[in-house]
Amino acid sequence: MSPAPVYSLLVVDDEPDLRTLYELTLLREGYELDTAGSVEEAIARLGERGYSAVITDMRLPDGSGLDVLAWLERHGRREKALVITAFGSAENAVEALKAGAYDYLTKPVDLRQFRSVVASALGRAPAAPTVAGAAAAAPAAPAERPERAAPRPTASPRSARVAAPAPAALHRLAGDSAAMQQVRALIEKVARSMAPVLLQGESGTGKELVARSIHEASPRGQRAFIAVNCGAIPEQLLEAEFFGFRKGAFTGAHEDREGFFQAAHEGTLFLDEIGDLPLAMQSKLLRSIQERSVRPVGAVAEAPVNVRILSATHKDLGAEVAAGRFRQDLFYRLNVIQIRVPPLRERIEDLAAISERVLERIARDAGVSPPPRLAAAALAQLARYAFPGNVRELENLLHRALALSGGENIGAEDLGLPEALLDDSQLGALDAAEPPQPAVEARPAAGERAEEEALPQDLALYLDEVERNILLRSLERHRFNRTAAGASLGLSLRQMRYRMARLGITEGSGADGEGA
Numbered sequence: 072m073s074p075a076p077v078y079s080l081l082v083v084d085d086e087p088d089l090r091t092l093y094e095l096t097l098l099r100e101g102y103e104l105d106t107a108g109s110v111e112e113a114i115a116r117l118g119e120r121g122y123s124a125v126i127t128d129m130r131l132p133d134g135s136g137l138d139v140l141a142w143l144e145r146h147g148r149r150e151k152a153l154v155i156t157a158f159g160s161a162e163n164a165v166e167a168l169k170a171g172a173y174d175y176l177t178k179p180v181d182l183r184q185f186r187s188v189v190a191s192a193l194g195r196a197p198a199a200p201t202v203a204g205a206a207a208a209a210p211a212a213p214a215e216r217p218e219r220a221a222p223r224p225t226a227s228p229r230s231a232r233v234a235a236p237a238p239a240a241l242h243r244l245a246g247d248s249a250a251m252q253q254v255r256a257l258i259e260k261v262a263r264s265m266a267p268v269l270l271q272g273e274s275g276t277g278k279e280l281v282a283r284s285i286h287e288a289s290p291r292g293q294r295a296f297i298a299v300n301c302g303a304i305p306e307q308l309l310e311a312e313f314f315g316f317r318k319g320a321f322t323g324a325h326e327d328r329e330g331f332f333q334a335a336h337e338g339t340l341f342l343d344e345i346g347d348l349p350l351a352m353q354s355k356l357l358r359s360i361q362e363r364s365v366r367p368v369g370a371v372a373e374a375p376v377n378v379r380i381l382s383a384t385h386k387d388l389g390a391e392v393a394a395g396r397f398r399q400d401l402f403y404r405l406n407v408i409q410i411r412v413p414p415l416r417e418r419i420e421d422l423a424a425i426s427e428r429v430l431e432r433i434a435r436d437a438g439v440s441p442p443p444r445l446a447a448a449a450l451a452q453l454a455r456y457a458f459p460g461n462v463r464e465l466e467n468l469l470h471r472a473l474a475l476s477g478g479e480n481i482g483a484e485d486l487g488l489p490e491a492l493l494d495d496s497q498l499g500a501l502d503a504a505e506p507p508q509p510a511v512e513a514r515p516a517a518g519e520r521a522e523e524e525a526l527p528q529d530l531a532l533y534l535d536e537v538e539r540n541i542l543l544r545s546l547e548r549h550r551f552n553r554t555a556a557g558a559s560l561g562l563s564l565r566q567m568r569y570r571m572a573r574l575g576i577t578e579g580s581g582a583d584g585e586g587a
Contacts, residue, residue, distance in 0.1 A: 078193050079103040079120075083113040083127035083139060084155070093126065096182050097189065110134040114142050117150075124151040124173075124192050129163050140170045151192040151263075155180060168266035168407045184363065187377055191265070191337075194290045243280060245428045246421025250413040254281065257410050262288035267360075269345075269405050270383035272412030275463030278383040279343060281412055285381060286339040294338035299331050302347030309352045311368050314359070320369025332365045332376045339379045345405065346386035346397060357401045380405065390558030415458040415465065422454055422465075429466050430481075433473055443476055448483040456488055539574045542567075546576070 080097055084090045085108045097104055105122070107113040110133050117125070117139075125143065127136035136154045143150055154167040154175045164175045173192045176185060244251060261268050262285050270278040279298055286296045304312050311320075315330035331340060342348075348356065359365050360380060364373040382405045391397035415422070426445055434442035445453070449472075458464055472485040527533035541560070549555040557567030571577075 077103055078123040079105070080189070081105050081107065081113065081116055081122045081125045081150075083107045083110075083125065083131065083136070085109060085128065085130075085132050089128075092182075093180075093185070096185060100186055100189070102189075108132070110138045113139050117142065117148070121148070122150050124153060124189065126153045126155070126189070129154055129156045129167065137167065137170050140167070140172060144171050153188060153192060162403075165403055165407050168264065172264065172266075174265035184375060187375075191290070191377060243428075244277070244284060245424045246418055247424070248413075248418035248421045250418045251421060254410060254412065257408075258284050258288060261285060261408050261410070263290075265379050266407045267380045267382070267405050268408045268410060269388070270381065270410050270412055271388075272383070272385065273414045273461055274385045275461035276412040276414055277462050278412050279341065281410065282339075282341045282343075282381045282383065286341075286379075289339070289379070291338050291379060295335050296339050296341065297331050297335040298341040298343060300343045302344040306349050306352070309349070310355060313352070313356070314365040315367040317367055317369035320367075324369065327367075330365065330367065332359060332378055333374075335376075335378045337377050339381060342380065342382040344384055345382040346384040346388055346391055350396070350398065353398045353401050357398060357404060360401075360404055387558065387561070387563075389554070389563050393552070393554040393558045415461045419454055423450060425462060425465065426450070426453070426469060429462075429469050430473065433466075433470055437473070439473070441479070443473060443479055443481050446480045446482045449481050449486055452483045452486060452488055535574060538570065539576065542570060542574065542576055 078101075080102050082090060082093045082097070082104060083106070084093065087108075090106050090108070094104055094106060102123075105116055107116050108131075110131050113125070113127065125139060127139045129136045131138075136152075140152050140154070142148075143152060151173040152171060154164075154172045156163040156167065156175055156177055164177070167175050174188050176188060244255060258281065268282075268285060270281055272278050282298070283296060286292060299313075311324075311328075311330065313330050313332060315328050315333055316324050318324055318326050342356075359376075362373070363377070364375045366373040388397055388402050388406065392399045392402050415425075423445070430444070431442045434440065453465070453468075460467070468486060468488070469481075471487065472481045475487075476482065476485045542556070545556040545559055546553070549559065553567045553571070554564050557564055560567075562570070
């Protein structure tokens with residue numbers, strides 16, 4: 072029997088009492104430990120040797136924990152980083168996760184959660200209690216997971232040295248377009264941490280498939296992946312479905328039942344169509360994410376859970392926040408890392424690979440062998456289609472074509488798409504989808520009709536003026552609330568700021584302003 076791997080940790084904190092507390096807790100778990108009291112001392116320690124993980128306080132005498140994270144990133148180090156932030160400092164937590172931290176803890180640190188997070192980062196379960204500690208504790212039941220009466224979140228039992236199955240997880244994402252290569256790169260990067268990920272994309276683009284790939288490529292890959300469609304649950308059942316309930320909590324509650332959070336314990340909870348969640352439930356979800364605990368309906372105490380949150384939506388959550396339909400604090404918690412899943416029309420070069428993969432699966436389910444292939448004419452016809460339903464619509468088209476073809480090849484006539492086809496002139500502008508340009512005051516030459524207006528001599532200047540007028544009208548309509556004005560035009564706040572700066576628009580630029 073091979074010996075268990077030895078994990079070495081570096082703890083960075085400028086308070087000696089806290090360093091001693093962390094040291095005693097971690098030594099009891101069987102870790103090797105070094106400590107440092109400043110950024111400079113931590114970097115010196117890291118320069119001498121490598122560690123399995125680095126645990127650092129956010130506030131340090133000569134900088135912050137983000138400086139340590141930046142050093143690790145700059146030198147390509149593989150240590151997992153855990154950051155300890157002040158209680159209630161959501162901004163620091165989000166900033167740490169964006170900087171590459173695996174996870175974060177808030178002060179005052181709960182030692183049970185501290186051990187669990189460290190174990191999760193290293194891909195191991197917390198060590199069993201020592202003989203001295205066991206004297207004061209009840210013996211644990213011989214099960215894979217601790218009893219729910221005394222929950223103790225643990226991590227995946229796989230060794231930290233076992234490589235995550237990223238190739239297998241990513242294999243199902245068909246296509247080699249630049250857009251999909253970027254998505255794969257992001258999946259491999261974010262899979263290593265506990266940072267919440269928001270998947271943004273149109274309906275039918277495969278957001279759940281991307282979420283499953285993140286889960287399977289992560290250290291939690293062998294644990295549960297629980298997918299929840301937030302828009303499909305009746306509002307009055309949301310709390311019971313998410314957090315579970317106790318026997319007798321309401322009529323029909325004949326026994327205790329776990330919710331989605333408990334079912335995803337030590338694994339991943341995927342919240343699809345998160346934008347459809349009612350405001351009241353958003354508040355309860357935010358608390359569970361921040362406190363890492365849930366209170367079942369009818370229970371008097373909260374129970375800790377160890378869950379990674381992935382979410383997805385086809386809506387513009389920034390616009391939903393501006394409209395008051397989505398909580399801003401929950402948006403910041405979920406949107407630590409955003410992955411945009413491109414629509415099919417933006418990666419039409421992947422159409423052949425996706426179609427082949429879908430046809431293989433459909434034929435296998437139908438017991439058809441070998442799977443039929445798309446004729447060149449059929450593929451060319453599909454390439455000229457806008458696919459408003461994206462990959463889901465493509466799958467439905469191929470389902471029907473397979474049923475109608477009856478042969479080894481699927482022809483263009485089997486697709487049934489004559490009305491929906493776009494002509495070749497539209498192929499390069501499938502994603503533009505811009506509304507018609509607003510009427511601009513015409514300046515025809517004398518004697519000329521409006522439709523024969525002379526072409527502008529400076530097209531860039533002309534278009535800038537058109538854009539400037541549109542932005543000003545929207546800003547004035549929304550009382551110069553840039554977030555709301557941008558949302559009404561389909562722009563994020565960052566895009567709105569960029570355009571305003573480029574076009575020299577300030578709050579006083581409008582007709583009602585006090586000055587330019």
